Amino acid sequence: MSAYARPDLSDIKLGDWVDRRLPSALRPYTRLARLDRPVGIWLTLFPCWAALIQASQGFPDLRHLFIFSLGALLMRSAGSTVNDIADRKFDGHVERTRFRPLASGQIGVPQALMFLVAELALAASLLFFLTPYTRLVAICVLPLVFVYPLCKRFTYWPQAVLGAAFNWGMLMAWSEVIGKIPAGALLMWLGAIAWQIGYDTVYAYVDVRDDRRLGLKSTAILFGKHGKACIGLFYAMTVAAWSVGGWMVGMSLPYVIGMLVIAAHLCWQTWRLDLSRPEVNYRLFLANILTGVLLAAAAFAGTL
Incomplete structure (x- = not known):
């Protein structure tokens, strides 16, 4: 059987805690907000927390930490809802997304739009708890x-647009804490975009066969068989941007050690990448x- 046909490539696992513990009326909205798949929430939160730590030159104010954490959760959930509404006609034909609520008909577009309005509200x-500039x-x-x-x-670069939006909280953190960016x-944010292009391309290789069939574009399709080298290049750009950006915002020597650890981890990911094995790519994405x-740990160490 082809690796692309493996049933466990679906990003929704039927029979999980959502199906076991939540009322049936809440299940589609929980999945629409990706609360059952929190990886994207963590990937949004940690860069934001790192920016808060750097801007605060130490542990951030608890009020800021709460507002930005909740904001990252809500905006990531809203972005996921927008994405599912826009892709509802494609998702049912993609192995990874075929069980999503709109694609599988669990809810309709009107209900999803009402949920989106609630998330954005x-x-x-x-x-109201932030400065006018922020x-x-x-x-x-x-x-x-x-x-x-x-x-x-x-465009073949949706990952770049996603990276800019996903990591926008980093810019907001600086504007809120010190009143400017x-x-x-800005270089730290650009490094986060490069990082997201890298890891989201790894994720895109899971869908590459289905995307080609549906006429959709991604960096995975653009890079093709050169994906491993291209992803490694973007990871190298990430470490370079974070290293120089950290130096520019006053990070101390322990931050350098953190950057070396991150560089080693991203090198390991690139080495393990196998473009022909979607299940391996998904684990590397995680x-x-x-x-x-x-x-975040390097940012905190860099303030000591």
Whole structure:
């Protein structure tokens, strides 16, 4: 049997805690918000926490930590809802996404839109606790959130747009804590985009056969058989940007050690990558949660 036909490639595992513990009316919305698959939430949170730590030059204010954590959760969930609405006609034909609520008909578009409005309203309520400048920075990310789901129809670089939106909280953290976004912080954000292009391309190789069949685009399709080298290049750009950016925002020597550990971890990921084995690629995608942990830890160590 082809590796692409493996049933365990679906990102929704039927019979999991959602099916066992939640009322049937709540299950589709829990999956729509990706609460059953929190990897994306962690990949959003850790860079944001790292930026808060760097901007605060130590452990961040608990109020900031709570607001930005909840905001990352809500915006990631809203982005996932937008993505599922836009891709509902494709998801049913892709091995990984065929059980998603809209693709499988568990709920309709009107219900998903109402849920999206609720998510955005909750996220918007957090803006009242932020400075006017940070509110403006936050609003600027909305076009990226809504345009990303359409990108795979006309560009091979949807991962770059997703990376910019996913890591926008890093810029907001600086604007909230010190009232501006320094050049080093901008470089840290660009490094996070390069990192996301790398790990999301690994993820895209899981879907590459289905995407080609459906006429969709991704960096995995663009890189083709050169994917391993290209992903390694973006990971190298990540470490370079985070290293220089950290130096520019005043990180101390322990931060360098953290960057070396991250470099070793990303080298291991690149070495293990196998473009012909989607199940291996998916596990390597998940390994980037550790990359996020290491980034936040390096940021904290760099403030000592």
